[in-house]
Amino acid sequence: MNTHLQARVVGLGLCAPGLPDRDAFATWLRDNGRALPPEREAQPIAARMAPAERRRAPRSIRLALEAATQALGARDPARVGMVYCSAYGDMSNTDIILDTLAQAPTAVSPTRFTHSVHNAAPGYWSMAAGSHAPTSALACGREGFGSALLTALLEMHARALPQLLVCCDAADAGALADAAPCPLDFAGALLLAPVAESSCMALLRARVLPGAAMPTPPRDMRLHPWWSGNPAAAALPLIEACLAARAQDFTWPLGSGTLLALDCEPVR
């Protein structure tokens, strides 16, 4: 059974080291003379968050919320769901908790523990957005982008609600980096809608097929270190195609013998 799942991309967001938003990224893409920014950490603003929460929230959460805020644009967030995907969560927070547990377990910080839940970012988002809409938090390994995109498409159709798909991984930290290397921050977000809208950038048609996926690298060779370094940057080639208004086909793995095939077609 090859059910087609369709969606429109009606918003994009991106936050990365040296390129804090979608417009900065689009400008950089057009300028072939510029190299990839060398920093590890992004500087997310996350303007939608209340000031007290913005101060309290770790960088990894602000990173996700910055990309989500850009993709949402001026839309009412109460009518938008969120599928958040991160391979490694907030590794810096996990590293500090693991270190404390090894040294003096009763000294674990309650705030750090609260922030250690994988759905902390969607939790903060629902507060910042004042939205009771359902959110999900996935972790599907280094190659989890296809699984997150499939989940967002299924949620969108089941609830007839637009979905923010937010992929975010923060730079690695501590000994965990031996098993989960991630040399830089990256967050990408797509706002997916079930029907055509004025802000529509691309039409997506997805199918689930048996077989092995052929990972699609970004067209712009300068982006390869980000794409291969950060699991969330698996979203980059699709974001790149949407920004360039270019038709392109993609495949991503969903499991050991299944793939997500996607046709992305620009909409004028």
Added chain:
Amino acid sequence: MTDTPVAIAAYTAVSALGDGCAAHTTALRTGQRGLRRNDYAPAGVPLPCWIGRAAGIEDDPAPSLDTRLHRLLARALRQDGLSDALARAVRDRGAARVALVLGTSTANIESSERAYRRLEHGHLPADLRDPRLHHLHGPAEWLCAQTGIAGPALTLSTACSASAKAFGLAARLLTGGIADAVLVAGADSLCASTLYGFNALELVDSLPCRPFDQARAGLSIGEAAALALLCRVEHAPQAPRLLACGESSDAHHLSAPHPEGAGAAHALHAALRACGLRAADFDYLNLHGTGSRQNDAVEAAMVARLLPGIRASASKGATGHTLGAAGALEAVLTLLALHHGIVPGSVGCHAPEPAIAAQLVVDPQPQPLRRALSFSFGFGGSNACLALARAEP
């Protein structure tokens, strides 16, 4: 718009109450308490509290990649014909048409904790470098390799609602035509992170937890693996059913519930809307009921307001709070209650919170049941409400 029901063709659990459906049914009938004094102390002196520990896990290594969580999952696969039913699905439908949705909050973090207790010059020790030990999707990768599942494999991690929401995502994979069978797994093992983390939040009772008791003083941590094999109704017409999974966000606070239970109410209404039924069409409610002072008070008031008269009970006094596994474990307990006609009791509750006393079932009662709801609420304000129905005779 109503959800299409899906069939729950096989199910089982391993927890402090024992291994498999028979042990859990006996525990439901007798009101057994599975908690014991905390003797899990990987980092030295055990915290003075009670835990729900799965017996014998220490002597039962898991194949291929041995972790405490994988031991729980491997043992659950051996119960109630689960692995046979799964093997049949893989054979009859094709491995790529069988999917996995795993709900967990901490995955194999117990292994990361072990690694950090003996770092080598700031690096993971050589024997504990397998990435599956350190990221949330590791157990799903291991489970696919063990079972032959080659369809989509998803790990959902929304704290204590994770494996309840996993049922919702599994149903969408089935009704969307993406898979023909989906293994839903809920699993969390005992680990230092959650014991000391909840302790730091002052949410752990020093006595066995007492959900909805007026003297309750926090939760007891437990561990479990619960499994359910879901398929479309035409492939298992005689099986019990998942009617709907209602979901919502609190939009209030990361670790405290909305004071009026607004998010939980949204999840309930979403579930009722999705199955096209009224509250009065359900005759049992499995409460989230952790034993925390604030959470239970909010849940009691919300249930009295929105689900008056429906008999309700909390199972965490028997199993401990199994966190990411709780949604699936309590779905299994609720399916057993439906199948055997038992209204389970609320182990550990002696003087019920007045708001819910009229409908809270303290001691188990035999009573035929047709449909039931089960609540799961998690940090981050993540809420789920499962609507389940008994197999039609």
